[in-house]
Amino acid sequence: MRYLPIFFDTQEKTIVVIGGGPAAEAKLRTLIRVDGELLVFTKGPSDQIKRWANEGKLTIVQETPEKEDFKLASLIYAATEDPAENAGLADKAKDLGIPVNAADQKEDCSFITPAIVDRDPIVVAIGSEGTAPGLARSLKADIESRLPQSTGPLARKIAELRASLSAIMPDFSDRQRLWAKVFSSGKTLEKRLAHTPEEIEATFESALKEEFKEKAGSVSLVGAGPGDIELLTLGAQRRLHSADVIVYDRLVSQGVLDLGRREAKYIYVGKAPGNHSTRQGEINRIIVEKALEGNHVVRLKGGDPLIFGRADEEIEALEQAGVDYDIVPGITSAAAAAATIGKSLTSRGHNKSVTLMTGHDSKGFAEQDWKKLSDPTARAAIYMGLGASRFIQGRLLLHGADRNHPVTIVENASRADEKVVETTLGNLAQDIEKYGILGPAILLYGYAKTEAVAAEFLPRKAVK
Ligand code: SAH
Numbered sequence: 001m002r003y004l005p006i007f008f009d010t011q012e013k014t015i016v017v018i019g020g021g022p023a024a025e026a027k028l029r030t031l032i033r034v035d036g037e038l039l040v041f042t043k044g045p046s047d048q049i050k051r052w053a054n055e056g057k058l059t060i061v062q063e064t065p066e067k068e069d070f071k072l073a074s075l076i077y078a079a080t081e082d083p084a085e086n087a088g089l090a091d092k093a094k095d096l097g098i099p100v101n102a103a104d105q106k107e108d109c110s111f112i113t114p115a116i117v118d119r120d121p122i123v124v125a126i127g128s129e130g131t132a133p134g135l136a137r138s139l140k141a142d143i144e145s146r147l148p149q150s151t152g153p154l155a156r157k158i159a160e161l162r163a164s165l166s167a168i169m170p171d172f173s174d175r176q177r178l179w180a181k182v183f184s185s186g187k188t189l190e191k192r193l194a195h196t197p198e199e200i201e202a203t204f205e206s207a208l209k210e211e212f213k214e215k216a217g218s219v220s221l222v223g224a225g226p227g228d229i230e231l232l233t234l235g236a237q238r239r240l241h242s243a244d245v246i247v248y249d250r251l252v253s254q255g256v257l258d259l260g261r262r263e264a265k266y267i268y269v270g271k272a273p274g275n276h277s278t279r280q281g282e283i284n285r286i287i288v289e290k291a292l293e294g295n296h297v298v299r300l301k302g303g304d305p306l307i308f309g310r311a312d313e314e315i316e317a318l319e320q321a322g323v324d325y326d327i328v329p330g331i332t333s334a335a336a337a338a339a340t341i342g343k344s345l346t347s348r349g350h351n352k353s354v355t356l357m358t359g360h361d362s363k364g365f366a367e368q369d370w371k372k373l374s375d376p377t378a379r380a381a382i383y384m385g386l387g388a389s390r391f392i393q394g395r396l397l398l399h400g401a402d403r404n405h406p407v408t409i410v411e412n413a414s415r416a417d418e419k420v421v422e423t424t425l426g427n428l429a430q431d432i433e434k435y436g437i438l439g440p441a442i443l444l445y446g447y448a449k450t451e452a453v454a455a456e457f458l459p460r461k462a463v464k
Contacts, residue, residue: 003112008075013037014036017058018076019080027079027103042061074098076093079102079103091108117144126140148193178207178208217291219297221326222327224251224300226414227415245264247299248300251440256300292321307356338381340410340418343448346379351379355380365388379447381444385443405425408422411440413442
Protein backbone atom coordinates (compact mmCIF):
# COMPACT_ATOMS: atom_id res chain seq x y z
CA MET A 1 0.00 0.00 0.00
CA ARG A 2 1.74 3.14 -1.20
CA TYR A 3 -0.94 5.59 -0.05
CA LEU A 4 -2.06 5.70 3.56
CA PRO A 5 -5.76 6.44 3.96
CA ILE A 6 -6.25 8.92 6.79
CA PHE A 7 -8.97 11.32 7.87
CA PHE A 8 -7.62 14.83 8.02
CA ASP A 9 -9.10 17.30 10.49
CA THR A 10 -10.04 20.46 8.56
CA GLN A 11 -11.59 22.39 11.42
CA GLU A 12 -10.01 25.85 11.68
CA LYS A 13 -7.72 25.02 8.76
CA THR A 14 -7.37 26.77 5.43
CA ILE A 15 -7.52 24.79 2.22
CA VAL A 16 -6.24 26.47 -0.89
CA VAL A 17 -7.59 25.49 -4.31
CA ILE A 18 -5.99 26.97 -7.41
CA GLY A 19 -8.15 26.92 -10.51
CA GLY A 20 -11.65 27.96 -11.53
CA GLY A 21 -12.68 25.44 -14.18
CA PRO A 22 -14.02 21.87 -14.25
CA ALA A 23 -10.95 20.36 -12.48
CA ALA A 24 -11.29 22.76 -9.55
CA GLU A 25 -15.05 22.29 -9.52
CA ALA A 26 -14.63 18.50 -9.25
CA LYS A 27 -12.40 18.88 -6.19
CA LEU A 28 -14.61 21.54 -4.66
CA ARG A 29 -17.69 19.37 -4.89
CA THR A 30 -16.24 17.34 -1.99
CA LEU A 31 -14.33 20.13 -0.32
CA ILE A 32 -17.38 22.34 0.24
CA ARG A 33 -18.64 19.72 2.66
CA VAL A 34 -15.72 20.01 5.08
CA ASP A 35 -15.46 22.41 7.98
CA GLY A 36 -12.23 24.16 6.97
CA GLU A 37 -12.03 27.55 5.21
CA LEU A 38 -11.80 27.32 1.41
CA LEU A 39 -9.79 29.85 -0.58
CA VAL A 40 -10.12 29.49 -4.34
CA PHE A 41 -7.44 31.36 -6.32
CA THR A 42 -8.74 32.01 -9.83
CA LYS A 43 -9.17 34.88 -12.19
CA GLY A 44 -11.99 33.12 -14.03
CA PRO A 45 -14.29 31.27 -11.66
CA SER A 46 -16.99 29.09 -13.20
CA ASP A 47 -20.65 29.90 -12.55
CA GLN A 48 -20.91 27.03 -10.11
CA ILE A 49 -17.90 28.25 -8.15
CA LYS A 50 -19.43 31.72 -8.06
CA ARG A 51 -22.68 30.24 -6.74
CA TRP A 52 -20.80 28.44 -3.98
CA ALA A 53 -19.06 31.68 -3.14
CA ASN A 54 -22.44 33.42 -2.94
CA GLU A 55 -23.69 30.68 -0.64
CA GLY A 56 -20.72 31.38 1.65
CA LYS A 57 -19.13 28.00 1.05
CA LEU A 58 -15.86 29.38 -0.26
CA THR A 59 -13.98 32.60 -0.90
CA ILE A 60 -12.75 33.51 -4.37
CA VAL A 61 -9.42 35.31 -4.53
CA GLN A 62 -8.95 36.76 -8.04
CA GLU A 63 -5.16 36.64 -7.97
CA THR A 64 -2.24 34.35 -8.57
CA PRO A 65 -1.31 32.85 -5.18
CA GLU A 66 1.93 34.06 -3.63
CA LYS A 67 4.26 32.16 -1.32
CA GLU A 68 2.52 33.80 1.65
CA ASP A 69 -0.84 32.46 0.45
CA PHE A 70 0.65 28.96 0.23
CA LYS A 71 1.93 29.25 3.77
CA LEU A 72 -1.62 29.84 5.01
CA ALA A 73 -2.71 26.51 3.66
CA SER A 74 -2.85 23.16 5.40
CA LEU A 75 -3.71 21.45 2.10
CA ILE A 76 -3.27 22.67 -1.45
CA TYR A 77 -5.13 21.57 -4.56
CA ALA A 78 -3.44 22.52 -7.82
CA ALA A 79 -6.48 22.27 -10.10
CA THR A 80 -6.05 24.59 -13.04
CA GLU A 81 -6.78 23.27 -16.52
CA ASP A 82 -3.06 23.38 -17.34
CA PRO A 83 -1.03 20.30 -16.30
CA ALA A 84 2.31 22.16 -16.52
CA GLU A 85 1.02 24.94 -14.28
CA ASN A 86 -0.33 22.36 -11.82
CA ALA A 87 3.05 20.60 -11.73
CA GLY A 88 4.80 23.91 -11.01
CA LEU A 89 2.33 24.76 -8.22
CA ALA A 90 2.78 21.31 -6.73
CA ASP A 91 6.57 21.71 -6.68
CA LYS A 92 6.20 25.02 -4.90
CA ALA A 93 3.92 23.49 -2.27
CA LYS A 94 6.28 20.54 -1.76
CA ASP A 95 9.20 22.92 -1.27
CA LEU A 96 7.22 24.53 1.53
CA GLY A 97 6.36 21.11 3.00
CA ILE A 98 2.61 21.50 2.40
CA PRO A 99 0.63 18.45 1.27
CA VAL A 100 -0.52 18.98 -2.29
CA ASN A 101 -2.84 17.34 -4.77
CA ALA A 102 -2.42 18.05 -8.47
CA ALA A 103 -5.64 17.25 -10.31
CA ASP A 104 -5.33 14.05 -12.36
CA GLN A 105 -1.51 14.14 -12.16
CA LYS A 106 -0.74 11.38 -9.72
CA GLU A 107 3.03 11.73 -9.92
CA ASP A 108 2.89 15.38 -8.89
CA CYS A 109 0.70 14.66 -5.84
CA SER A 110 1.82 14.19 -2.30
CA PHE A 111 -1.70 12.96 -1.51
CA ILE A 112 -4.51 11.68 -3.65
CA THR A 113 -8.22 11.82 -2.88
CA PRO A 114 -10.45 8.78 -2.65
CA ALA A 115 -13.96 8.36 -3.96
CA ILE A 116 -16.25 8.82 -0.99
CA VAL A 117 -19.66 7.76 0.18
CA ASP A 118 -20.76 10.48 2.53
CA ARG A 119 -23.17 9.77 5.33
CA ASP A 120 -21.59 12.32 7.59
CA PRO A 121 -20.21 11.52 10.13
CA ILE A 122 -19.88 8.05 8.57
CA VAL A 123 -17.66 8.40 5.52
CA VAL A 124 -16.47 5.53 3.35
CA ALA A 125 -13.39 6.27 1.30
CA ILE A 126 -12.49 4.10 -1.68
CA GLY A 127 -9.14 4.35 -3.34
CA SER A 128 -7.43 2.37 -6.08
CA GLU A 129 -4.13 4.27 -5.97
CA GLY A 130 -5.02 5.48 -9.42
CA THR A 131 -4.96 1.98 -10.91
CA ALA A 132 -8.64 1.32 -11.58
CA PRO A 133 -10.85 4.36 -11.14
CA GLY A 134 -13.73 2.56 -12.87
CA LEU A 135 -13.65 -0.24 -10.35
CA ALA A 136 -13.50 2.24 -7.48
CA ARG A 137 -16.53 4.04 -8.93
CA SER A 138 -18.52 0.83 -9.19
CA LEU A 139 -17.67 -0.03 -5.58
CA LYS A 140 -18.76 3.44 -4.59
CA ALA A 141 -22.09 3.02 -6.39
CA ASP A 142 -22.66 -0.30 -4.67
CA ILE A 143 -21.92 1.09 -1.21
CA GLU A 144 -24.01 4.21 -1.94
CA SER A 145 -27.00 2.00 -2.61
CA ARG A 146 -26.48 -0.06 0.50
CA LEU A 147 -25.84 2.63 3.11
CA PRO A 148 -29.17 4.18 4.06
CA GLN A 149 -29.36 7.94 4.53
CA SER A 150 -30.18 7.27 8.18
CA THR A 151 -26.61 6.04 8.74
CA GLY A 152 -25.52 9.58 9.61
CA PRO A 153 -28.19 10.28 12.24
CA LEU A 154 -27.58 6.76 13.53
CA ALA A 155 -23.90 7.53 14.10
CA ARG A 156 -24.76 10.78 15.83
CA LYS A 157 -27.14 8.96 18.15
CA ILE A 158 -24.38 6.44 18.88
CA ALA A 159 -22.03 9.30 19.75
CA GLU A 160 -24.59 10.49 22.28
CA LEU A 161 -24.97 7.00 23.75
CA ARG A 162 -21.21 6.54 23.90
CA ALA A 163 -20.84 9.66 25.98
CA SER A 164 -23.34 8.39 28.50
CA LEU A 165 -21.82 4.91 28.45
CA SER A 166 -18.30 5.88 29.47
CA ALA A 167 -19.70 7.40 32.64
CA ILE A 168 -21.36 4.16 33.72
CA MET A 169 -18.97 1.64 32.19
CA PRO A 170 -15.42 2.84 32.75
CA ASP A 171 -13.70 -0.25 31.34
CA PHE A 172 -12.91 0.09 27.63
CA SER A 173 -13.16 -3.61 26.83
CA ASP A 174 -16.54 -3.84 28.58
CA ARG A 175 -17.77 -1.03 26.35
CA GLN A 176 -16.41 -2.69 23.22
CA ARG A 177 -18.18 -5.92 24.13
CA LEU A 178 -21.43 -4.06 24.61
CA TRP A 179 -21.23 -2.38 21.20
CA ALA A 180 -20.42 -5.70 19.57
CA LYS A 181 -23.63 -7.00 21.10
CA VAL A 182 -25.65 -4.03 19.88
CA PHE A 183 -24.45 -4.44 16.30
CA SER A 184 -24.77 -8.19 16.19
CA SER A 185 -28.54 -7.84 16.20
CA GLY A 186 -28.84 -8.04 12.40
CA LYS A 187 -27.25 -10.67 10.21
CA THR A 188 -26.66 -8.56 7.11
CA LEU A 189 -25.14 -5.11 6.76
CA GLU A 190 -28.46 -3.76 5.52
CA LYS A 191 -30.31 -5.15 8.53
CA ARG A 192 -27.79 -3.77 10.97
CA LEU A 193 -27.86 -0.33 9.44
CA ALA A 194 -31.58 -0.16 8.95
CA HIS A 195 -31.83 0.94 12.56
CA THR A 196 -33.39 4.28 13.21
CA PRO A 197 -31.78 6.28 16.02
CA GLU A 198 -34.74 5.29 18.22
CA GLU A 199 -34.26 1.62 17.43
CA ILE A 200 -30.56 1.71 18.16
CA GLU A 201 -31.27 3.40 21.47
CA ALA A 202 -33.70 0.64 22.41
CA THR A 203 -31.26 -2.10 21.37
CA PHE A 204 -28.52 -0.34 23.27
CA GLU A 205 -30.60 -0.03 26.39
CA SER A 206 -31.62 -3.65 26.42
CA ALA A 207 -27.98 -4.74 25.89
CA LEU A 208 -26.98 -2.46 28.73
CA LYS A 209 -29.66 -3.85 30.97
CA GLU A 210 -28.52 -7.36 30.24
CA GLU A 211 -24.92 -6.41 30.88
CA PHE A 212 -25.78 -4.99 34.27
CA LYS A 213 -27.98 -7.91 35.01
CA GLU A 214 -24.95 -10.14 34.51
CA LYS A 215 -23.08 -7.86 36.82
CA ALA A 216 -25.94 -7.72 39.25
CA GLY A 217 -25.49 -9.98 42.16
CA SER A 218 -27.07 -13.36 42.62
CA VAL A 219 -27.46 -15.85 45.38
CA SER A 220 -26.72 -19.56 45.28
CA LEU A 221 -28.38 -21.58 47.99
CA VAL A 222 -25.85 -24.32 48.29
CA GLY A 223 -26.00 -27.60 50.15
CA ALA A 224 -22.78 -27.94 52.12
CA GLY A 225 -23.44 -31.60 52.91
CA PRO A 226 -23.01 -33.14 56.32
CA GLY A 227 -19.39 -32.10 56.78
CA ASP A 228 -16.98 -34.34 54.92
CA ILE A 229 -15.75 -32.43 51.86
CA GLU A 230 -15.90 -35.66 49.85
CA LEU A 231 -19.65 -35.29 50.06
CA LEU A 232 -19.73 -31.87 48.46
CA THR A 233 -21.12 -31.63 44.91
CA LEU A 234 -19.06 -30.21 42.05
CA GLY A 235 -21.69 -27.50 41.69
CA ALA A 236 -21.15 -26.47 45.29
CA GLN A 237 -17.38 -26.39 44.81
CA ARG A 238 -17.65 -24.31 41.65
CA ARG A 239 -19.83 -21.73 43.37
CA LEU A 240 -17.56 -21.63 46.40
CA HIS A 241 -14.61 -20.90 44.11
CA SER A 242 -16.31 -17.92 42.51
CA ALA A 243 -18.14 -16.50 45.52
CA ASP A 244 -17.75 -12.89 46.59
CA VAL A 245 -19.61 -13.43 49.82
CA ILE A 246 -20.09 -16.69 51.70
CA VAL A 247 -22.86 -16.75 54.26
CA TYR A 248 -22.70 -19.85 56.43
CA ASP A 249 -24.05 -21.24 59.65
CA ARG A 250 -23.22 -23.53 62.49
CA LEU A 251 -23.58 -26.79 60.62
CA VAL A 252 -21.14 -26.00 57.82
CA SER A 253 -17.81 -27.70 58.45
CA GLN A 254 -14.47 -25.93 58.41
CA GLY A 255 -13.30 -28.30 55.65
CA VAL A 256 -16.05 -27.02 53.35
CA LEU A 257 -15.35 -23.39 54.24
CA ASP A 258 -11.69 -23.91 53.41
CA LEU A 259 -12.73 -24.59 49.81
CA GLY A 260 -14.23 -21.11 49.47
CA ARG A 261 -12.56 -18.37 47.50
CA ARG A 262 -9.86 -16.79 49.60
CA GLU A 263 -10.84 -13.23 48.72
CA ALA A 264 -14.50 -13.84 49.57
CA LYS A 265 -16.07 -12.16 52.54
CA TYR A 266 -17.21 -14.75 55.07
CA ILE A 267 -20.28 -13.99 57.14
CA TYR A 268 -21.26 -16.28 60.00
CA VAL A 269 -24.97 -16.40 60.66
CA GLY A 270 -25.13 -19.33 63.06
CA LYS A 271 -28.57 -19.48 64.51
CA ALA A 272 -28.78 -19.63 68.25
CA PRO A 273 -31.20 -22.49 69.06
CA GLY A 274 -34.50 -21.11 70.29
CA ASN A 275 -34.00 -17.69 68.71
CA HIS A 276 -34.76 -18.61 65.14
CA SER A 277 -37.24 -16.09 63.89
CA THR A 278 -35.34 -12.86 64.43
CA ARG A 279 -32.12 -14.38 63.11
CA GLN A 280 -33.82 -15.64 59.96
CA GLY A 281 -35.01 -12.14 59.10
CA GLU A 282 -31.48 -10.89 59.56
CA ILE A 283 -30.09 -13.62 57.27
CA ASN A 284 -32.64 -12.76 54.59
CA ARG A 285 -31.62 -9.14 54.84
CA ILE A 286 -27.91 -9.94 54.55
CA ILE A 287 -28.17 -12.14 51.46
CA VAL A 288 -30.49 -9.71 49.67
CA GLU A 289 -28.33 -6.72 50.54
CA LYS A 290 -25.06 -8.36 49.48
CA ALA A 291 -26.58 -9.51 46.19
CA LEU A 292 -27.99 -6.07 45.44
CA GLU A 293 -24.51 -4.67 45.94
CA GLY A 294 -23.51 -6.83 42.96
CA ASN A 295 -21.95 -9.77 44.76
CA HIS A 296 -22.26 -13.42 43.98
CA VAL A 297 -23.45 -14.66 47.33
CA VAL A 298 -23.14 -18.31 48.32
CA ARG A 299 -25.55 -19.15 51.07
CA LEU A 300 -24.14 -22.36 52.49
CA LYS A 301 -26.47 -24.59 54.39
CA GLY A 302 -25.57 -27.80 56.15
CA GLY A 303 -26.77 -30.95 54.40
CA ASP A 304 -29.36 -30.22 51.75
CA PRO A 305 -30.65 -26.65 51.64
CA LEU A 306 -34.23 -27.76 51.09
CA ILE A 307 -34.48 -30.07 54.08
CA PHE A 308 -35.25 -28.31 57.35
CA GLY A 309 -33.20 -25.37 56.12
CA ARG A 310 -35.85 -22.63 55.99
CA ALA A 311 -34.80 -22.09 52.40
CA ASP A 312 -38.29 -21.06 51.35
CA GLU A 313 -38.11 -17.99 53.56
CA GLU A 314 -34.83 -16.97 51.94
CA ILE A 315 -36.21 -17.71 48.47
CA GLU A 316 -39.23 -15.54 49.16
CA ALA A 317 -37.02 -12.67 50.30
CA LEU A 318 -34.88 -13.02 47.16
CA GLU A 319 -37.90 -13.10 44.89
CA GLN A 320 -39.40 -10.08 46.55
CA ALA A 321 -36.16 -8.18 46.04
CA GLY A 322 -35.89 -9.39 42.43
CA VAL A 323 -32.54 -11.09 43.07
CA ASP A 324 -31.58 -14.02 40.81
CA TYR A 325 -30.85 -17.23 42.63
CA ASP A 326 -30.14 -20.86 42.06
CA ILE A 327 -30.21 -23.88 44.30
CA VAL A 328 -27.55 -26.55 44.57
CA PRO A 329 -28.78 -29.63 46.41
CA GLY A 330 -26.56 -31.31 48.93
CA ILE A 331 -26.32 -34.61 50.73
CA THR A 332 -28.65 -34.45 53.66
CA SER A 333 -27.36 -35.61 57.04
CA ALA A 334 -29.89 -38.46 57.16
CA ALA A 335 -28.37 -39.91 53.98
CA ALA A 336 -24.89 -39.59 55.46
CA ALA A 337 -26.05 -41.18 58.72
CA ALA A 338 -27.60 -44.10 56.84
CA ALA A 339 -24.35 -44.58 54.94
CA THR A 340 -22.46 -44.59 58.21
CA ILE A 341 -24.48 -47.43 59.67
CA GLY A 342 -24.64 -49.24 56.35
CA LYS A 343 -28.44 -49.43 56.30
CA SER A 344 -30.68 -48.57 53.43
CA LEU A 345 -33.19 -45.87 54.37
CA THR A 346 -35.81 -47.87 52.50
CA SER A 347 -35.60 -51.67 52.58
CA ARG A 348 -37.56 -53.78 50.21
CA GLY A 349 -40.03 -55.86 52.15
CA HIS A 350 -39.68 -53.75 55.27
CA ASN A 351 -40.66 -50.09 54.85
CA LYS A 352 -42.35 -48.50 51.89
CA SER A 353 -41.75 -45.03 53.21
CA VAL A 354 -39.45 -43.18 55.49
CA THR A 355 -40.35 -40.04 57.35
CA LEU A 356 -37.95 -37.15 57.46
CA MET A 357 -39.07 -35.40 60.59
CA THR A 358 -37.99 -32.68 62.93
CA GLY A 359 -38.10 -32.71 66.70
CA HIS A 360 -38.74 -28.98 66.76
CA ASP A 361 -40.87 -26.61 64.80
CA SER A 362 -41.71 -22.95 65.15
CA LYS A 363 -44.06 -23.72 68.05
CA GLY A 364 -41.64 -25.89 70.04
CA PHE A 365 -41.68 -29.69 70.03
CA ALA A 366 -43.16 -30.80 66.74
CA GLU A 367 -46.32 -32.88 66.66
CA GLN A 368 -46.32 -35.77 64.19
CA ASP A 369 -48.53 -38.60 63.02
CA TRP A 370 -47.57 -40.61 66.12
CA LYS A 371 -49.97 -43.41 65.35
CA LYS A 372 -48.37 -44.13 62.02
CA LEU A 373 -44.90 -43.83 63.52
CA SER A 374 -45.79 -46.34 66.25
CA ASP A 375 -46.21 -49.11 63.71
CA PRO A 376 -43.53 -51.88 64.09
CA THR A 377 -42.31 -51.27 60.52
CA ALA A 378 -42.19 -47.48 60.88
CA ARG A 379 -38.92 -45.76 60.06
CA ALA A 380 -37.91 -42.14 60.37
CA ALA A 381 -34.86 -39.96 60.23
CA ILE A 382 -35.28 -37.44 63.01
CA TYR A 383 -33.54 -34.07 62.63
CA MET A 384 -33.14 -31.75 65.60
CA GLY A 385 -34.31 -34.56 67.80
CA LEU A 386 -31.88 -34.44 70.74
CA GLY A 387 -33.64 -31.82 72.82
CA ALA A 388 -37.02 -33.30 71.92
CA SER A 389 -36.01 -36.91 72.55
CA ARG A 390 -38.00 -37.30 75.76
CA PHE A 391 -41.07 -35.80 74.11
CA ILE A 392 -40.76 -38.05 71.04
CA GLN A 393 -40.19 -41.10 73.21
CA GLY A 394 -43.24 -40.28 75.35
CA ARG A 395 -45.52 -39.64 72.39
CA LEU A 396 -44.56 -42.83 70.59
CA LEU A 397 -44.86 -45.08 73.65
CA LEU A 398 -48.22 -43.48 74.38
CA HIS A 399 -49.39 -44.43 70.90
CA GLY A 400 -48.35 -48.04 71.36
CA ALA A 401 -44.85 -48.13 69.90
CA ASP A 402 -42.59 -50.97 71.07
CA ARG A 403 -40.03 -49.96 73.73
CA ASN A 404 -37.56 -52.16 71.85
CA HIS A 405 -38.06 -50.39 68.52
CA PRO A 406 -34.44 -49.75 67.48
CA VAL A 407 -33.00 -46.25 67.25
CA THR A 408 -29.49 -45.48 66.03
CA ILE A 409 -28.04 -42.12 66.90
CA VAL A 410 -25.48 -40.77 64.46
CA GLU A 411 -23.74 -37.69 65.76
CA ASN A 412 -21.52 -35.60 63.49
CA ALA A 413 -22.24 -37.87 60.54
CA SER A 414 -19.34 -38.02 58.07
CA ARG A 415 -17.08 -35.93 60.27
CA ALA A 416 -13.87 -36.87 62.05
CA ASP A 417 -15.67 -36.86 65.39
CA GLU A 418 -18.58 -38.96 64.17
CA LYS A 419 -20.20 -41.08 66.85
CA VAL A 420 -22.77 -43.85 66.53
CA VAL A 421 -24.91 -45.09 69.41
CA GLU A 422 -27.38 -47.90 69.02
CA THR A 423 -30.24 -47.80 71.41
CA THR A 424 -33.97 -48.43 71.63
CA LEU A 425 -36.96 -46.21 71.89
CA GLY A 426 -37.25 -47.08 75.56
CA ASN A 427 -33.65 -46.03 76.31
CA LEU A 428 -33.36 -43.16 73.86
CA ALA A 429 -33.36 -40.15 76.15
CA GLN A 430 -31.16 -41.68 78.82
CA ASP A 431 -28.61 -42.98 76.27
CA ILE A 432 -28.32 -39.56 74.67
CA GLU A 433 -27.26 -38.32 78.06
CA LYS A 434 -25.20 -41.37 78.97
CA TYR A 435 -23.12 -41.17 75.79
CA GLY A 436 -22.79 -37.40 75.91
CA ILE A 437 -24.44 -36.79 72.55
CA LEU A 438 -24.45 -33.03 72.04
CA GLY A 439 -25.21 -32.95 68.32
CA PRO A 440 -25.69 -32.33 65.61
CA ALA A 441 -27.19 -35.76 65.43
CA ILE A 442 -29.70 -37.70 63.41
CA LEU A 443 -31.88 -40.20 65.20
CA LEU A 444 -32.47 -43.09 62.86
CA TYR A 445 -35.72 -44.47 64.21
CA GLY A 446 -36.39 -48.07 63.21
CA TYR A 447 -32.80 -48.70 62.14
CA ALA A 448 -30.17 -50.78 63.89
CA LYS A 449 -26.68 -51.33 62.73
CA THR A 450 -26.65 -54.80 64.23
CA GLU A 451 -29.43 -57.08 65.46
CA ALA A 452 -28.44 -56.40 69.06
CA VAL A 453 -30.57 -53.82 70.73
CA ALA A 454 -28.25 -53.11 73.61
CA ALA A 455 -26.69 -49.69 73.49
CA GLU A 456 -23.26 -49.85 72.01
CA PHE A 457 -20.65 -47.28 71.17
CA LEU A 458 -19.16 -47.78 67.73
CA PRO A 459 -15.91 -46.17 66.67
CA ARG A 460 -16.03 -43.84 63.70
CA LYS A 461 -16.06 -45.49 60.35
CA ALA A 462 -14.27 -43.57 57.65
CA VAL A 463 -16.50 -42.31 54.89
CA LYS A 464 -15.17 -43.41 51.54
N1 SAH B 1 -30.41 -29.13 55.96
C1 SAH B 1 -29.82 -30.03 56.90
C2 SAH B 1 -30.65 -30.13 58.14
C3 SAH B 1 -30.71 -28.88 58.94
S1 SAH B 1 -31.58 -29.07 60.45
C4 SAH B 1 -29.62 -31.39 56.25
O1 SAH B 1 -30.11 -31.60 55.14
O2 SAH B 1 -28.94 -32.21 56.82
C5 SAH B 1 -30.29 -29.34 61.57
C6 SAH B 1 -30.22 -30.77 61.97
O3 SAH B 1 -29.61 -31.54 60.96
C7 SAH B 1 -29.39 -31.04 63.18
O4 SAH B 1 -30.08 -30.74 64.37
C8 SAH B 1 -29.12 -32.49 63.03
O5 SAH B 1 -30.25 -33.23 63.40
C9 SAH B 1 -28.97 -32.63 61.55
N2 SAH B 1 -27.55 -32.62 61.13
C10 SAH B 1 -26.94 -31.71 60.39
N3 SAH B 1 -25.67 -32.06 60.16
C11 SAH B 1 -25.47 -33.23 60.75
C12 SAH B 1 -24.38 -34.13 60.87
N4 SAH B 1 -23.20 -33.87 60.29
N5 SAH B 1 -24.56 -35.26 61.55
C13 SAH B 1 -25.72 -35.55 62.10
N6 SAH B 1 -26.80 -34.75 62.03
C14 SAH B 1 -26.68 -33.61 61.37
